[in-house]
Amino acid sequence: MTKLLQGDQRQPHDSGRSVDPDYLQKLGVIYHSVPEVSGVDSIATSRNYKNRDEITVSPEKMGDIYEEKVKSFFHEHLHEDEEIRYILDGAGYFDVRSEGDDWVRIWLEKGDLIILPPGIYHRFTTDEQNVSIARRQNRYAKRGC
Ligand SMILES: [Fe+2]
Numbered sequence: 514m515t516k517l518l519q520g521d522q523r524q525p526h527d528s529g530r531s532v533d534p535d536y537l538q539k540l541g542v543i544y545h546s547v548p549e550v551s552g553v554d555s556i557a558t559s560r561n562y563k564n565r566d567e568i569t570v571s572p573e574k575m576g577d578i579y580e581e582k583v584k585s586f587f588h589e590h591l592h593e594d595e596e597i598r599y600i601l602d603g604a605g606y607f608d609v610r611s612e613g614d615d616w617v618r619i620w621l622e623k624g625d626l627i628i629l630p631p632g633i634y635h636r637f638t639t640d641e642q643n644v645s646i647a648r649r650q651n652r653y654a655k656r657g658c
Contacts, residue, residue, distance in 0.1 A: 522604065522638040523583070523591060523606075523640050523643070524641060525542065525618075525620075526618060527561075532578065536582060536611075536617070536647075537619070539612075539629075540612070540617070540633065542619070542627055542628070542629060542630065543613070543628040543630075544619075544625070544626070544627050545626045545627075545628075546623075546625060546626050547624055547625075552599070553599045553648060553650070553655055555596060556623060556628075560597075560606045562650045562652050563565055563653060564649075564650065564653070565648060565650040565651075566621070566649050567646070567647065568647055569644075570582065570603075570605070570639055570644070570645040570646075570647070571639075571645070571646075576582060576627070581582065586636065586638060587636045587643075588636060589634050590635070591614075591631075591632055591635065592629075592636050592651075593629050594651070594653060595628055595652065596605050596650065596651050597626060597649070597650035598621070598627055598629070598648075599626040599647060599648040600621045600623050600625050600645065600646070600647055601647060602644070603622050603623070603639070603642060603644035603645045604620065604621060604622040604623070604639075604642060604645060605637060605638060605639050605640060606619065606621070606629060606637065606639075607619045607621060607629070608638075609633055609637075610634040611627065620640065
C-alpha cells in the first residue's frame with residue numbers, strides 16, 4: 514500500500530511512503546486473503562449482502578469503450594453502505610482517501626478481498642496489465658463501482 518502521486522492512473526505511483534495493514538484498519542478498510550470463491554460467499558452472507566455481480570475490465574472484453582470505462586471507474590465517489598470487492602483474476606488498484614486527505618493505493622490481485630466502509634471516498638483502476646476480473650458485492654444497490 515502506497516500513497517499516490519500524479520500521472521497515468523494505471524502506473525504504481527509508489528511514493529515510497531508505505532502504510533501498514535493497521536493503518537487501513539484505522540480507516541475502516543478490511544482486507545482478507547480468500548483463495549476460494551466460497552469464502553467470499555461466507556463473508557457476504559455473514560454481513561447480510563443482497564446483491565452481487567462480476568465484471569471483466571479489459572480491452573479484450575470491453576473493446577473500444579475500455580479506456581472510457583477505466584477512466585469512469587477512477588472517479589472519486591463514496592457509498593452510503595459498505596461494499597465488497599474481490600479479485601477473481603488479474604489485478605487492480607483501489608485508492609482510498611486517508612484521514613489527511615491523501616490517497617492510499619491498495620493493489621489487489623487474484624484472491625484478494627476488501628471491504629470498504631460506508632462513506633469512504635474511493636476509486637478503482639486496472640494496473641498496467643489491463644485486466645481485472647472482479648466480483649462486486651453491494652448490500653442493497655444492484656450495481657456499483
Ligand atoms: Fe464504489
